[in-house]
Amino acid sequence: MxxxxxxxxxxxxxxxxxxxxxxxxxxxxxxxxxxxxxxxxxxxxxxxxxxxxxxxxxxxxxxxxxxxxxxxxxxxxxxxxxxxxxxxxxxxxxxxxxxxxxxxxxxxxxxxxxxxxxxxxxxxxxxxxxxxxxxxxxxxxxxxxxxxxxxxxxxxxxxxxxxxxxxxxxxxxxxxxxxxxxxxxxxxxxxxxxxxxxxxxxxxxxxxxxxxxxxxxxxxxxxxxxxxxxxxxxxxxxxxxxxxxxxxxxxxxxxxxxxxxxxxxxxxxxxxxxxxAPQGTRRLVPALVSQDPMASAEVLLRGVKFLLRWQGHPGGLDDEPLRAWALALPDDLPDRIDACGPEAWHHLRALLEQCLPHPASPAVLETVHRLGGVAVRVYARCATEAV
Missing domain, CATH: 3.30.460.10 (Beta Polymerase, domain 2)
Structure with a gap:
C-alpha cells in the first residue's frame, strides 16, 4: 500500500x-x-x-x-x-x-x-x-x-x-x-x-x-x-x-x-x-545559483523554450523574474563560454535545436531580444555554431 x-x-x-x-x-x-x-x-x-x-x-x-x-x-x-x-x-x-x-x-x-x-x-x-x-x-x-x-x-x-x-x-x-x-x-x-x-x-x-x-x-x-x-x-x-x-x-x-x-x-x-495564484498564473523563475557560464547559457535557451511554450497559458505567464535574471548576466558571458573548451558551443547548439525546433522564426528572435543583449549574443553564437 x-x-x-x-x-x-x-x-x-x-x-x-x-x-x-x-x-x-x-x-x-x-x-x-x-x-x-x-x-x-x-x-x-x-x-x-x-x-x-x-x-x-x-x-x-x-x-x-x-x-x-x-x-x-x-x-x-x-x-x-x-x-x-x-x-x-x-x-x-x-x-x-x-x-x-x-x-x-x-x-x-x-x-x-x-x-x-x-x-x-x-x-x-x-x-x-x-x-x-x-x-x-x-x-x-x-x-x-x-x-x-x-x-x-x-x-x-x-x-x-x-x-x-x-x-x-x-x-x-x-x-x-x-x-x-x-x-x-x-x-x-x-x-x-x-x-x-x-x-x-x-x-x-x-x-x-x-x-x-x-x-x-x-x-x-x-x-x-x-x-x-x-x-x-x-x-x-x-x-x-x-x-x-x-x-x-x-x-x-x-x-x-x-x-x-x-x-x-x-x-x-x-x-x-x-x-x-488565484488565476493560475505561471512564473518563470531561474533556480540556478551557479556562476558556471555553460549552466547560465543553458538556462537562457530553456527559458526561451518555456516562454514560447507557455505564452498562451490561460492563467497568464509572468516572465519578469527570468527577464531580470537574464538582464543581469555578465557582458562577457560568451567569452567565458569560449574558455570552457571547443565542445562548449557544440553542446549549446545541440541544446538549441532540442529546445527550439524553429530557431530562426520571428517569434523566437523576438523572445530572445526581450531577454537582453547578452541573451542575443549567446543565441547568435549557438545558432551559427556548426554541429
Whole structure:
C-alpha cells in the first residue's frame, strides 16, 4: 500500500512494498556513501566518473573536499568496504526536506496519481523502469522522477505525450549502469535494450528496444552539484543542492514512485506552476545559483523554450523574474563560454535545436531580444555554431 491506501502493482501484478532507502545515524550504518560523510577526515563532496564509454561502478570515484582543484578526478573507490576511515556523517535525502515540502499528488492535482501510474506501468512505458527503481532502492539508493515528467503530469498532461522519462537519484553513473544491466539481464531483454552514457553530463540512458530513435527512453543523472565547484563533472546526494543547479523552479519538482509523494525541494515549484495564484498564473523563475557560464547559457535557451511554450497559458505567464535574471548576466558571458573548451558551443547548439525546433522564426528572435543583449549574443553564437 502507498500513502493513499492503493496497492501498487508491477507489470506482472506483483505487489510492491514501498520503502525509503534509509540510513541509521552513526558509524555503524550501512549502505552507499553519501555527500557529507567523511573519509580520511575530509567531507565527501560528490562522485565523479572516469569512464568515456559505458561506465561500471569501478569507474565511479569518490571526491573529497580539497580534490576539486585537481585536473582529472582522483582515483578513490566509492565502495564503503574500500574506505575503512568512513564516518557516516551525511544526511539521507529524506532528512534534508521537511514534511511541508512533500505532498500527496492528489492534493496538488486530482488524477495525477493515475497519470504517474500510467506513465510507469502503461503499454508505452519501458518495462524496466519500475524494476530498476526497486533494485536501486534495494541497494540503498534513492531515486525520483524529475524534470519535465512531474511538472507536466501535475499540470494534467497525458502520460502518452511524455516520451522521455527523466530520473535522478543518489547512485553515481557507474552504479546506475551496473544496476540497469542487472535488471535488463534478469528480464531477458538485454540484447534489445541499448544503454548510453554522456561523459560531458554524466547522463545515463536506456533506449526502447523496438524503436531506438523515437521510442520511449529513460535518462538518469545523479543529483546535481555546482559545476563551478570542480574542474570535472560530479553528481551528489543532496536534494537542495540539486534543485539549485536546475534551470527553472518549475523543473525542480521530484516524484517518488515508491511512496507516491511529490517533493518540492525549494518550496517554490508548485506555486510557480500556478497552484497558489488565484488565476493560475505561471512564473518563470531561474533556480540556478551557479556562476558556471555553460549552466547560465543553458538556462537562457530553456527559458526561451518555456516562454514560447507557455505564452498562451490561460492563467497568464509572468516572465519578469527570468527577464531580470537574464538582464543581469555578465557582458562577457560568451567569452567565458569560449574558455570552457571547443565542445562548449557544440553542446549549446545541440541544446538549441532540442529546445527550439524553429530557431530562426520571428517569434523566437523576438523572445530572445526581450531577454537582453547578452541573451542575443549567446543565441547568435549557438545558432551559427556548426554541429
Amino acid at each position: 502507498d500513502g493513499t491506501g492503493r496497492e501498487l502493482k508491477e507489470p506482472t501484478g506483483t505487489p510492491l512494498v514501498p520503502r525509503q532507502p534509509g540510513r541509521v545515524t552513526g558509524d555503524d550504518s550501512t549502505g552507499p556513501i553519501l555527500a557529507g560523510d567523511t573519509v580520511e577526515g575530509r567531507p565527501v563532496v560528490g562522485f565523479a566518473c572516469t569512464a568515456t564509454g559505458l561506465p561500471t561502478a569501478a569507474d565511479d570515484q569518490l571526491v573529497l573536499e580539497g580534490d576539486e582543484g585537481s585536473g582529472p578526478p582522483p582515483r578513490r573507490s566509492t565502495d564503503p568496504a574500500a574506505q575503512p576511515s568512513l564516518s557516516r556523517t551525511g544526511r539521507a535525502p529524506h532528512e534534508q526536506i521537511g514534511p511541508a515540502l512533500s505532498r500527496d499528488p492528489e492534493a496538488v492535482c486530482p488524477g495525477s496519481t493515475s497519470r504517474f501510474e500510467e506513465l510507469l506501468y502503461g503499454p508505452s512505458s519501458l518495462v524496466c523502469t519500475m524494476p530498476l527503481i526497486e533494485q536501486l532502492a534495494a541497494s540503498g539508493h534513492h531515486s525520483w522522477l524529475s524534470g519535465g515528467t512531474p511538472r507536466d503530469l501535475l499540470s494534467g498532461a497525458d502520460p502518452a505525450d511524455v516520451n522521455d522519462v527523466d530520473l535522478t537519484g543518489t547512485a553515481p553513473a557507474g552504479a546506475f549502469t551496473d544496476t540497469a544491466r542487472a535488471v535488463l539481464d534478469l528480464d531477458g531483454i538485454s540484447a534489445e535494450h541499448v544503454q548510453r552514457f554522456n561523459p560531458w553530463t554524466l547522463t545515463c540512458g536506456i533506449l526502447d528496444p523496438v524503436d531506438r530513435t523515437h521510442g520511449p527512453t529513460l535518462d538518469y543523472r545523479g543529483l546535481g552539484v555546482p559545476r563551478d565547484v570542480a574542474r570535472f563533472r560530479m553528481t551528489g546526494s543532496d536534494l537542495l543542492q540539486d534543485a539549485r543547479q536546475r534551470d527553472l523552479t518549475v523543473n525542480t519538482l521530484l516524484y517518488d514512485p515508491l511512496l507516491n509523494v511529490v517533493v518540492d525541494p525549494l518550496g517554490d515549484a508548485l506555486d510557480d506552476l500556478g497552484y497558489a
